[in-house]
Every structure is written in structure tokens, then in C-alpha cells.
Amino acid sequence: MYSSAHSLMQRVYTPLNALEEHAEHLQAQSLSDLIGGDSAAAVQRSNNLAFTLGSLHLDLSKQRISPKTLSLLVDWAHSCGVESKRKALFAGEKVNTSERRSALHMAARWPAHATPPKGMEAAVSFCQHQRARLTAMVERLHQGEWFGASGQKITDVVHIGVGGSDLGPKMISEALADRPSHAYINVHYVSSMDGAQLLPLMERLDPATTLLVLASKSFTTADTQFNVRTALTWLSDALEIDVPTVCRCQLIGVSSKPDKMTEFGIPDAHQLVFKDWIGGRFSLWTPIGVSVAMQLGMASFNALLDGAHAMDRHFLETPLDENLPALMALVGAWNCQFLGISTHAVLPYDGRLKSLPAYLQQLEMESNGKSVCLDGRSVTHATCPIIWGDVGPNAQHAFYQLLHQGGHTISADFVAVAGRDVDAVPDVRDALAAQEQLTLANCLAQAQLFALGDDAIPKALRGHMAQGYRGNQPNSLLMLKQLDAWGLGALVALYEHKVFVQSVLWNLNPFDQPGVELGKKLATSLFNTLTGSDNEQDLVKDASTQQLLRKVGEWRQQSRQYSPHIS
Template structure:
């Protein structure tokens, strides 16, 4: 039975205490109890927990909560000062205190026809000016007027980045450039520091017609620097031209450090700049997205920004109780902090969204995977869950067995697309429509089974099939009317603002990532040791790492001896 607010001791009342008490009582109810059969109460609850914004529909009715839970969660959000902090975010206040910066990725998608909030005007104007430069580059490329160093028109673009400079553009490319008819330029993505993504491109692409896009906020990331040096060397040797000449014609730079782009030899006309107040994992809307525009055209790139901007306005202007980013953030916090669910699966039922789990892993875990509050004190409760997942139809044949009948409780986001337009013959269209319906049916069935467990087995089948479906796995279903630039823009902006809301709830800074720095420094020292160069940092010695270094050296010496004998 749910506990009304009046039952909470008012002398000890805080929104957190109310939620803890409420969670204890709600634990006695399963999702089968909450969903009921076809009772009026269950129907009213399902209707009250479904929300629509444009072509995006979000259903929370398979979450382990009630309308009272949402009211308590919204009360908690208000108590944190979320509304004022949201306004501060949009007005260029310093919301990244460790780096003394604002966080204005929303400015990168602010249209020229809409007046920005006070404080954002200069940022929006700068982003719009860079967007104009980006559009000019893209149009030049599409007109066939961008020539390589040997005078031939560019046919292929290799986008070199890592993390936020790769995951966002790559996700959009996979989602919207799923057919050759949708693309205006061939774009290839390279992020792996080991060079394995670059090697096949060097074997298959024409160096005379290949343009490199180096996307790096700091312009110092080792992964991208090594990849671009290898790619430039390939172009230089293949074209029999020096590297500076190749840089002048076949390299575009995107960074917050124009001086470093110039030092590398990139002409000013081939540089796109974004400011430090756009974080890497929030940057696909900035010039980091230039390869999206090269591949799909400016109309699609602008539609992507428009979809995200519409969600920005919804987040900024809508009351908390009806605000989709606020609600999805509160539901996520409810699951991990109050229901103690440590992992969250992202399960898109559309293979065009195959990179969505990886994109959200970085967005959420790098932002809120922290245990220290803004005031320097330790967090005393769970924050960001572990994000993981895969394309749903593939996942059903991989890890759903554990989710349905194993001992781990997870929460999940199912993501589905209601409609898909395909130009094909009538018979092929009919078959593709059947496949689409089968995919949607699987998505709905799995979400139902996650929630209901054995209670989802129809009466006629009981006794004729294995039971033991544990159920009670809370999940949301995010339904897109169709997968186009505007809808995916809104979807990704929804998750971005979810991250900010949860950071406010947990008193975290979501815009820095100090936890990744030490690993990079250790890697630099170990790299120098492996390469036989001078050490920049002292190497911390441990017997496990030392024996692995010895084994690498042993195998390399053995290979070198064999090569010399041959």
C-alpha cells in the first residue's frame, strides 16, 4: 500500500525521507499488481504515466512507481532548486566549477530566428557564425569544388575523433545514412587508437580524393593525433607530396584550439572552432558535426539541430511535473537510489540505433559517474547506474535469458520506431512492413515480460512451457513516430538534459571528467617505456604489469629475430 505524505513524520520530513519511506512500502507491490488486468485503476495509472512531445512518446507505466511516486519525486526536484539551476544553465552561469566554465551546448543549436536567453546571446551568435562557415564548406564539397592536392574532387571523408568527437556523429551517421540514397558524400569514422579502423580505409580509398576531418576539442588527444599522423603519412607517400601540402588541401580541423590547428598546418579557411563551454560528449551539434552535414546535407543537419532545440525549449519552459527530461531523470534516480538497481540497459529495437547504448554510456557515466559532491564531500548513495545494452532483437538471443530468469535486477529503456518509409516494389514493401511489425511486437512483448514475468504467460499456455520468468524489472518505452533528423535530435537532447537534472539531484558536476586523466598519464609513461623513449612521468611499478611488459618484449624480440633470419 502506498504511503500518503501525511503518514510521514513532519518533524523529520524531507523529500528524501518521504521517498525512502514510500519505496519501502512500494517494494511490497509488484509490477503485476500495479499494472493489474484491465481495472479502471490500472488503466488510469497507465494513462497518467504516458507523455508525448511532438513525435516522441514516453511510457513510464512499466516502472515500479505510481502517480504519487512521481509527485514525491517532483517535490524532491523542486527542493534541490532545479528550476533556478536550469535557468542558470541556459544563462551562461558557471555550472562547471572545477573548470570555471558555463555549459552552453544548447547555444550550438539555437536558431537565428529565436532570441536566446539573457547571457546566452554571445554564445549563440558565435555558434551561428561557425555554422555559416560550416555550411559554406559543406556546399563547396557537394558542388564538387573541393579539390585534393593533386587537383581531383573529393569523394570520401575520413572523420578522425574519439569519445564525444566520434560517438555522436557516428550515431547520427548510422541512424540517418542507412541507405546510399540518403547520402551525398561517403564518410568513414576512425576512433580506435590501434589503427585497425584506419588500415582498411588506406587499402580501399583513393588518396587523391580523400579528405580528413580531425575532430578534437583539445587537439592533443593521443588517439586522434596518432591516427591523423598515420593518415597524413599515407596521403603524403601515396601522392608523392610533402605533408604540409597535403594539410593545405586535404585536412579540415575542428577544435577549441585554433592555434594548434594552425601549428599543424591547417589553413584558417579549413578550420572550424567551438568554445570550451561545449563539452566533448555534448558537442555533436557544434562544428564537430561537420561530417554529418557533409554526408547528409545541411537540410538534415539543420533539422537535427531544430529537433534538439525544440526539446531545449520544452525543458526550459515546461512545468516540472510534465517535463520529459525531468521525469526521465527522476525515474532513473528512483530506480538506482531508492530501488537500488545498479545497472540500466538501453535496448533499441531498430538496428539504425545500434550505437545508442555506447553513446549513452559516455554521456551518462562520464558525466555522473562520480562519488564526490560539488562541496567536496563524499556522496552517500548510489548515483549513475552502469549503462549497457545492444540492439534488442540481437540481445534477445544473447543476454535476455539472464535478464528474464537470472538473479540480477536491471532497469531498462526500450527504444522503438513506429513507422518507416521505404521506396521499393509493392511486394518488397509488404515484406518490410511485416518485418517492422514483427520488430515492434518483439519490443512490446519483451517490455511486457520484463515487467510481468510469469504473469505474462497466457492461461492457455500455462503448464505447457517453462516458467521462472522473474518479472518486476522496471522499464520505460520510448517510441519515435519515425526515425528522422528531428526526432533523433529531440531524443538525444532529452538524454542530455536528463544528465543535467540528475546531476542537480545528486549535487554533482556533470561537465568535467577527472577520472579519465590519471589513466592517460600512466599510459603515456608506459608507452614511452615500450617505445624505449625518455619518461615524462615516473612509472608506478607492480609485479603484474612488469611481467606483462616482459612478455610483450620477449615476443617482440622473438619476432624480430625471425624477421632478421628470413
């Protein structure tokens, strides 16, 4: 009898079981109950769920949580050892257990004047050495001292990468280089393996003044290799200069494999290196960001690193109940694991952040989109939600109808910018200011409507407009004072640390990605089949794929018959 009662007590007071029971209770309480009106309790709750770090503000008051929820979530984080694992992360311990590596992307943004945590010193020293090399390359380019193979000054940079070697730098470039007058040099991004992004650049850029940046951690990614070889062939043919000479003059390599860069023909002076203890999707801060620095200048690139470092220090030093990344992680885990919300929208209300949803898709889903724990056991609950989204004002005219009145429950992050400095004539400046206010008003209104549903309809309009706004959709609002390099760095680092905390809660390794490898291997076999060099032993056959291969062959045969010049 005692044993059964004792087991029941243990079950009830386990943090996970306490959260499950609390979730059942809270399901009956709507967000309208939590935030509606202007009662003292609602005001106090909203104030307690708002957090600011520098120019970044996080509002969690439209989440389906109470003070008790947060307390239980923090207890859960304590029981999972978040603090000790956070310390291990910054100390350079091998937290990437499957690959037996550290995960020290924070070292790439650690400033020279700040003492790093014990265990990170060597990593910081290496990263600062590479940053000095990067700075020298950037200054050489900006001073007009980088000449192509034919002796002309470089005017354009084509950044060739994919995944983590593309999404982060591209997002930063789009967000911060909103006006050509602020850019030192033109930068263009190429990632698609089909050549669709590369072909228009080859048609309009001057090959004599174009510099290629080959960004690839492994230096073996097929997408990147095919793109760079095509680009080098274009430069060589157009300039009538052999490929090795073009490589020596108009190619920078960024990789964790310097030997492979040398073998490819990239001179040591044009190589930038980061170590394999920085994952691709965490590599924005490393020399992978060289194209951002070339475009915006070192002052902006260093400000980006400073913002991220400020978030690092906050994450490392702040108690969990006031820690922005930890709170974001806990609330996100609460939504998907305990409230059963399997999809999460990222909705930036600034067109400059149009690539933020795609960047966070990779960061979150490639990190925590897993169903096997660190100990090899299967996960028995939901982990990472499906991440998706679009620029908010555009999304309002696309899929918000379903979100407001359809049958799906989602969670969301609204991302807003409070203000924007514009250097323009007074009338244009006033017109743009009005547009900014309209955009911000839409962001706040949509977040309110997501939360309150029909209760957001003003009394004067009730009975005069359609009902059926489902409401009760939990959402967070992240607001930047302005969209500058410091704030953007802090925002991205916030999401990085959120991913790490959730991996601890779910007992996952967020720093490997075994799920992407098999598809690449199957693609290699099918590529060999399509190019006529197939090895039957390597090809996995199924009826569906076989009929598609036959159709491709049939159409190609027809093309050859009607176009004899096609080989």
C-alpha cells in the same frame, strides 16, 4: 522532549526520507499489481504516465511508480533547486564549477529566428557564425568544388576523433544514412588508437579523393593525433606530395584550439571552432558534426538541431511534473538510489540505432559517474547506474535469458520506431513492412515480459511452458513516429537534459571528467617504456605490470630473430 519530537518530524517530512519510506512500502508491490489487467485504475495510471512531444512518445507506465511516487519525486526536485539551476544553465552561468565554465551546448542548436535567454546571446551569435562557416564548407563539397592536392574532386571523408568527437556523429550517421542513395558523400569514422579502423580504409579508399576531418576539442588527444599523422603519411606517400601541402588541401580541423590547428598546418579557411564551454560529449551540435552535414546535407543537419532545440524549449518551459527530461531523470534516480538497481540497459529495436547504447554510456557515465559532491564531500548513495545494451532483436538471442530468469534486477529503456517509409517495389515494401511489425511486436512483448514476468504467460499456456520469469523489472519505452533527423535530435537532447537534472539531484558536476586523466598519464609513461625512451621516475611499478612488460619484450625479441626486417 520537544526538540527530539521536532527532529523526528523534520526527518520524516524531508523529501529524501519520505522517498525512502515510500520505497520500502512500494517494494512489496509488483508491477503486475500496478499495470495488470484492464481496470479503470490501471488504464488511468497508464494514461497519466504517457507523454508526447512532437514525434517522440515516452511511456513510463512500466516503471515501479505510483502517482504518489511521482509527487514525492517532484517535491525532491523542487527541494534540490532544479528549476533555478535549469535557469542558470540556460543563462550561461558557470555551472561547470571545477573548470569555471558555462555549459552552453544548447546555444549550438539555437535557431537564428528565436531570441535566446538572457546570458546566452553571445554564445548563440558565435555558434551561428561557425554554422555559417560549416554550411559554406558543406556546400563547396556537395557542389564538387573541393579538390585534393592532386586536383581531383573529393569523394570520401574520413572523420578522425574519439569519445565525444566520434560517438555522437557516428551514431547520427548510422541512424540516418541507412541508404547510400540518401547520402551526398561517403563518410567513414576512425577512433581506435590501434589503427585497426584506419588500415582497411587506407587499403580501399583513393588517397587523391579523400578528405580528413580532425575532430578534437583539446587538439592534444593521443588517439586522434596518432591516427591523423598516420593518415597524412599515407596520403603524402601515395600522392608523392609533402605533408604540409596535403594538410592545406585535404584536412579540416574542428577544435576549441584554433592556435593549435594553425600550428599543425591547417589553414584558417579549413578550421571550425567551438568554445570550451561546450563539453566533448555534448558537442554533436557544434562543427564536430560537420561530417554528418557533409554526408546527409544541411537540411538534415538543421532538422537534427531543430529537434534538439524543441526539446530545449520543452525542458526550459514545462513544469517538472510534465517535463520529459525531468521525469526521465527522476525515475532513473528513483530506480538506482531508492530501489537499489545499479545497472540500466538501453535496448533499441532498430538496427540503425546500434550505437545508441555506446553513445549513452559516455553521456551518462562520464557525466555522473562520480562519488564526490560539488562541495567536495563524498556521496553517500548510489548515483549513475552502469549503462550498457545492444540492439534488442540481437540481444534477445544473447543475454535476455539472464535478464528474464537470472538473479539480477535491471532497469531498461526500450527504444522503438513506429514506422518506416521505404521506396521500393510493392512486394519488397510489403516484406519490409512485415519485418517492421515483427520488430515492434518483439519490443512491446519484451517490455511487457520484463514488467509482468510469469503473469505475462497467457492462461492457455500456463502449465505448458517454463515458469520462472522474474518480472518486476522497471522499464521505459521511448517511441519515435519515424527515425528522422528531428526525432533523433529530440531524443538525444532528452537524454542530455536528463543527465543534467540527475546531476542536480545528486549534487554533482556533470561537465567535467577528472577520472579519465590519470589513466592517460600512466599510459604515456608506459608508452615511453615500450618505445625505449622511458624515464624511470615517471613509471609507476607493480609486479603484475612488470611481468607483462617482460613478456612483451620477450615476444618482440623473438619476432626480431625470426623477422630480421622488423626493426
